[in-house]
Amino acid sequence: MRSLPPFDALVAFDTTLRHRSMTLAAAELGITQSAISHRLRRLESFIGAPLLSRTSAGLYATPTGAALAAGLADLLDGLADLRARCRVASAPAGLRVGVGAALADNWLVRRLPGFAQTYPAIAVELSIVETAAQAGAPDVDVQVLWLPAATARAASTQRLLFQEQVFPVCHPGLLPDGPLVDPAGLARLPLLHKGPAGRPGGAEWSWSAWFERLGIAGPPPAGLRFGTVGTAIAAALQGAGVVLARSLLVHDALAEGRLVRVLPESWDMASSKAHLVRWPGALTGDPRVRQFVTWLTAEADRTVAS
Known part of the structure; x- marks a missing residue:
C-alpha cells in the first residue's frame, strides 16, 4: 500500500509558500490560520523534517521544503489535467x-x-x-x-x-464640476476603503499612499470599509463616496456617466x-x-x- 501525504496539507503548503504567509494562505483557501498551521504540522510529521522557516520577510522553504515544492507544482497541475x-x-x-x-x-x-x-x-x-x-x-x-x-x-x-490601472472614481453628483484641479480636495470628500484596515493589498489600494504621492497633509479621513472592491464600487455608484477602482471594473460605468474620475489620468497607478x-x-x-x-x-x- 502506498504511503501518501495528506492532500489538504500539500495544498496548504503550496499556498503558504506562494504567499510566504499563513495568514494570506488562509484567506485564499477560505479557512482559518490555525487550520493552515495544523495542516503544515501534519505534513512536516509525514515528511519527517521542517518545511518552512520564518524570516523578517516572511516564510521561506527549508532545503527539505524546497525539494518538496520542486515537484509539487507539477503534481497539482497533473491532477488538474487528470x-x-x-x-x-x-x-x-x-x-x-x-x-x-x-x-x-x-x-x-x-x-x-x-x-x-x-x-x-x-x-x-x-x-x-x-x-x-x-x-x-x-x-x-x-x-x-x-x-x-x-x-x-x-x-x-x-x-x-490585461493589467489594469487604479484610480479614484465617484458618483457624478459628488463632483458636479468634473475632476479635481487641486488634488487636496480629496480630503474634503467621503472616502470608501477596501479590505481590512492596515492590509489594503498593495500601495495602489492605500488611501495613505495616495495622499502621500498627491502631497496631501494629514491622514485620510475614515470612511466606510468594504471587504471587496466590487461592493465598494457598488457603494460608489450609489453616491456613498470616492473609491479606488480598477480600470476594467469601472470602464462601462465611466463610459455611461454613472461614475466619473476624481483626478486626471496622469495620476493613475498601475495595478500590482x-x-x-x-x-x-x-x-x-x-x-x-x-x-x-x-x-x-x-x-x-x-x-x-x-
Missing part, C-alpha cells in the same frame, strides 16, 4: 467558466450575450471563483484569474488578458496584479476553450483600446 481528461471523455456542449465576482458583475456578464450570439452552440455556465478551493472545483473548464503581474505571463495553458485566462492542458485542443479564449482576449483588447 480532471480535465475525464471531462473531455464526455465533454458537453457547454463551457464552465470560473471568474471573480467583481469582474463578472462589472464587465463580463455585460458581454456574454455577444459570445452567445457568435457561438450559439456553446452554452456558458458562469461560476464565481474567489478562493483557491473554489478554483479547484471539478466543474470549471476555464478560469479568469487575477494574479501578481510578475506571475501573469503567457504560457501554453494561459493567456494574459493582472488578469489572465487559464485552462487545463488536457483542454488545450478543445474547440470550446479555443473559441472562448479567442473571444475573451478580443473583448479585453477592445476594452483597453476604448
Whole structure:
C-alpha cells in the first residue's frame, strides 16, 4: 500500500509558500490560520523534517521544503489535467467558466450575450471563483484569474488578458464640476476603503499612499470599509463616496456617466496584479476553450483600446 501525504496539507503548503504567509494562505483557501498551521504540522510529521522557516520577510522553504515544492507544482497541475481528461471523455456542449465576482458583475456578464450570439452552440455556465478551493472545483473548464503581474505571463495553458490601472472614481453628483484641479480636495470628500484596515493589498489600494504621492497633509479621513472592491464600487455608484477602482471594473460605468474620475489620468497607478485566462492542458485542443479564449482576449483588447 502506498504511503501518501495528506492532500489538504500539500495544498496548504503550496499556498503558504506562494504567499510566504499563513495568514494570506488562509484567506485564499477560505479557512482559518490555525487550520493552515495544523495542516503544515501534519505534513512536516509525514515528511519527517521542517518545511518552512520564518524570516523578517516572511516564510521561506527549508532545503527539505524546497525539494518538496520542486515537484509539487507539477503534481497539482497533473491532477488538474487528470480532471480535465475525464471531462473531455464526455465533454458537453457547454463551457464552465470560473471568474471573480467583481469582474463578472462589472464587465463580463455585460458581454456574454455577444459570445452567445457568435457561438450559439456553446452554452456558458458562469461560476464565481474567489478562493483557491473554489478554483479547484471539478466543474470549471476555464478560469479568469487575477494574479501578481510578475506571475501573469503567457504560457501554453494561459493567456494574459490585461493589467489594469487604479484610480479614484465617484458618483457624478459628488463632483458636479468634473475632476479635481487641486488634488487636496480629496480630503474634503467621503472616502470608501477596501479590505481590512492596515492590509489594503498593495500601495495602489492605500488611501495613505495616495495622499502621500498627491502631497496631501494629514491622514485620510475614515470612511466606510468594504471587504471587496466590487461592493465598494457598488457603494460608489450609489453616491456613498470616492473609491479606488480598477480600470476594467469601472470602464462601462465611466463610459455611461454613472461614475466619473476624481483626478486626471496622469495620476493613475498601475495595478500590482493582472488578469489572465487559464485552462487545463488536457483542454488545450478543445474547440470550446479555443473559441472562448479567442473571444475573451478580443473583448479585453477592445476594452483597453476604448
